[in-house]
Amino acid sequence: MPAGYRRQLYRDDAVVLRVQKLGESDRIITLLTRRHGRLRAVARGVRRTTSRFGARLEPFGHVDVQLAGSPEGVGSSLHSISQVEGVALYGKRFLEDYPRYTAASAIAETAERLTPVEREPSLRLFQLTLGALKALAAGEHATSLVLDAYLLRGMAFAGWAPALAECAVCGTPGQHGAFSVPAGGSVCPDCRPPGAAHPAPATLGLMLALTHGDWRIADGAEPPVRRECSGLVAAHLQWHMERNLRALPLVDRREPPAPAPLVDRREPPAPRHPIGGEPAPRHVTTSEQREIL
Numbered sequence: 001m002p003a004g005y006r007r008q009l010y011r012d013d014a015v016v017l018r019v020q021k022l023g024e025s026d027r028i029i030t031l032l033t034r035r036h037g038r039l040r041a042v043a044r045g046v047r048r049t050t051s052r053f054g055a056r057l058e059p060f061g062h063v064d065v066q067l068a069g070s071p072e073g074v075g076s077s078l079h080s081i082s083q084v085e086g087v088a089l090y091g092k093r094f095l096e097d098y099p100r101y102t103a104a105s106a107i108a109e110t111a112e113r114l115t116p117v118e119r120e121p122s123l124r125l126f127q128l129t130l131g132a133l134k135a136l137a138a139g140e141h142a143t144s145l146v147l148d149a150y151l152l153r154g155m156a157f158a159g160w161a162p163a164l165a166e167c168a169v170c171g172t173p174g175q176h177g178a179f180s181v182p183a184g185g186s187v188c189p190d191c192r193p194p195g196a197a198h199p200a201p202a203t204l205g206l207m208l209a210l211t212h213g214d215w216r217i218a219d220g221a222e223p224p225v226r227r228e229c230s231g232l233v234a235a236h237l238q239w240h241m242e243r244n245l246r247a248l249p250l251v252d253r254r255e256p257p258a259p260a261p262l263v264d265r266r267e268p269p270a271p272r273h274p275i276g277g278e279p280a281p282r283h284v285t286t287s288e289q290r291e292i293l
Contacts, residue, residue, distance in 0.1 A: 009068055009082070012036055015129055016061045016091075017108040021047070029057050029081065030112060031065065032129055037122050038115035041067055041079035053084040060091040060104045060133055090137045098252055100136050103147040105247035107132050110151060113241055114158050125157055144226055144253045145218050148233045149210040156211065160240040162232075164208050167191055175204050179232060181239045203228045227253060 013034040020028040025047045032038050046054035056063055063086055069079030094101040111129045115122055132150040135141060155161050163185030166173045176186045178196040186204060187196060202225045209217035210229075221229070230253055238244050 009066060011064065011066050013087070013126075014063055014065050015108075015111070015126065015133065016057060016059050016063060017112050019057065019059060027057065028078070032111050032115065032122075032126055033065075034123060034126050035121060037118065037120040038112065039067075039069075039079060039118050041065075041069070041081045043081045043084075056084045056086040056089065057081070058089065058091045059108060060094060061089040062087040062130060062133070063089075088134070088137075090133045093137045099143045100139075102247060102251045103143045104133060104136055106147060106245060106251055107136075107150050109245050109247045110154055110237070113243075113245070114154055122157075125154065128153055128157070141215060141219060142226070144230055144251070145210065145215075145221075147251065148207075148226075148230055149213070149218070151233050151237050152207065152211045155237060155240065158240070160236070161211070162186070162207070162236050164204055164211065175201065175208075177201070179204070181232075181235050185236070197232065199228050199232060200225060203232065207232065 014031040016029060017032055017038070018030040020030075022028050022042060025045045027043045027046050029041050029043050030038065031041060043054070043057050045051050046057055048054070063084050065081055065085075066083035067079045068082055090104070094104050107129060111125060114125060128150065132146055135146045136143065152161070162168070162179075165175065167176055167186065167188040168180070168184035169187055169191035172188045174188075176188045177198055178187050178189070178192045179185065179199050180187050180193050180196040183191070183193055183196070187193070202221065206218060206221045206225055206229045209215075209221075234248055238248070
């Protein structure tokens with residue numbers, strides 16, 4: 001540590017991307033902050049039951065955090081967390097929802113991969129990540145659509161956006177019928193390399209809609225189109241990252257089942273005996289037999 005260096009206190013908005021155990025009671029928290037980019041900080045004693053703010057430092061939460069360290073990167077790479085206020089703790093909403101939890105995990109891991117340099121400001125990625133978690137928590141759109149929209153826009157920030165409205169090789173405008181991940185997106189017949197995929201036109205249309213935030217088109221996409229879109233987006237992202245995302249294969253992209261129709265479960269009145277006034281004998285069901293026994 002440089003001579004005369006003193007740790008400074010400063011505050012920032014942050015999204016919690018990841019937590020790791022440190023020692024018996026501490027944790028290392030990976031944060032994506034609004035003004036200082038991605039950084040790691042030590043939260044002392046947060047694993048103790050008496051911790052004042054341990055529950056606020058769970059993954060996917062939006063927090064207002066006070067840090068001790070150097071925003072300019074002088075001294076230790078690890079900051080210290082001295083105070084946390086929860087703004088919106090989205091992680092609590094995902095704990096019992098496997099599709100949304102795994103999608104949020106893929107978003108957090110992608111945000112970390114897209115910020116390879118610590119303390120390098122990335123306001124647009126912070127806003128995109130926070131917006132994706134808000135959308136997942138609100139549940140207004142299908143989980144797979146929110147995740148794919150995030151991945152496509154995140155790749156645009158990184159300079160890896162797939163070509164969708166022109167040929168990735170020669171630039172000929174139009175939606176072409178082939179898609180090549182190594183080539184950079186859709187390709188025209190003259191530039192199509194061997195092994196290029198041939199997605200449905202609606203799939204490329206869905207990718208365009210997600211890139212531009214046209215939810216009217218995106219929400220109306222059929223399940224097969226959504227699945228094909230997800231496969232192309234995942235392949236394109238991991239090709240450019242040159243490594244696989246751990247959380248992506250775990251994402252449950254199945255569509256939720258339609259709600260069951262309301263049924264009147266009140267027992268109908270017993271039929272009357274055709275001769276006397278007594279009710280006709282009723283057949284005893286198997287479930288009733290179990291109750292009797």
